[in-house]
Amino acid sequence: MHLKTIKSICLSYLAFLIIFYPPKIDALSHKWIAVPKSQYGEQLWDQNSIEKNSNGFIRILSKFVPKSTTDITQDILYTMEINCSETTFRDIAVGANKFNEFENKDSEWKEPNGDKLILGVINQVCVFIN
Template sequence: MNLKTIRSICLSCLALLIIFYPPKIYARSHEWIAVPKSQYGEQLWDKNSVQKNQAGFIRVLSKFIPTSTTEITQDILYTMNINCSEKSFIDIAVGAKEFNEFKNKDSEWKDANGDELILGVIDQVCGFMKSY
């Protein structure tokens, strides 16, 4: 075998490895912080995802884990903006398997309306940003 043949075989093997085992690029891992549970389930927010956007609002990844999970009631993943001064929020996108699967077309700011889980996320995230 000559050098050209060996190189061709090696490159083919490398191409097959890349196709069948694509490299995964991982962002910073999640650091989930739980708010007090409610009768409906548990809400967590990701400390590593918190960032202030250009409009001055806080963007964070959040996850709702229902008390009982079935095929219908699964974990729900949210990307949300928080307005700390108004204690309001917008769900930018939602997903079941990964973040941002479905963009939210309803882009109105919402009041938490006494929802303990959402209020917990708002209070903790806003407190975290004040101390940050």
């Protein structure tokens, strides 16, 4: 009888929590910041996604919007890491429908090689974080 009472109290408490304290939904909205456009399209980065990790690198969400979109050319979503001191980047994950669809486990640091869009993201993020 004592065990039934404890179960009843626990279930009542659980029901109370579910009703009056709904689970946190990750509804953090994106705050997209655009860099100057190029002939290929537009690059945006999410100001609300900035994280600085223990190595000092900055992780952000970014998306590329091609100049013309079709079924083949769609927005590309990236999770990027940026090394401000060396002006380099690496794509940690990529996706077409949602962020982090495909993780890039062996991503290497790359130079922007004059890519106006990537340089724009790196410069804006590094200025913002400092």
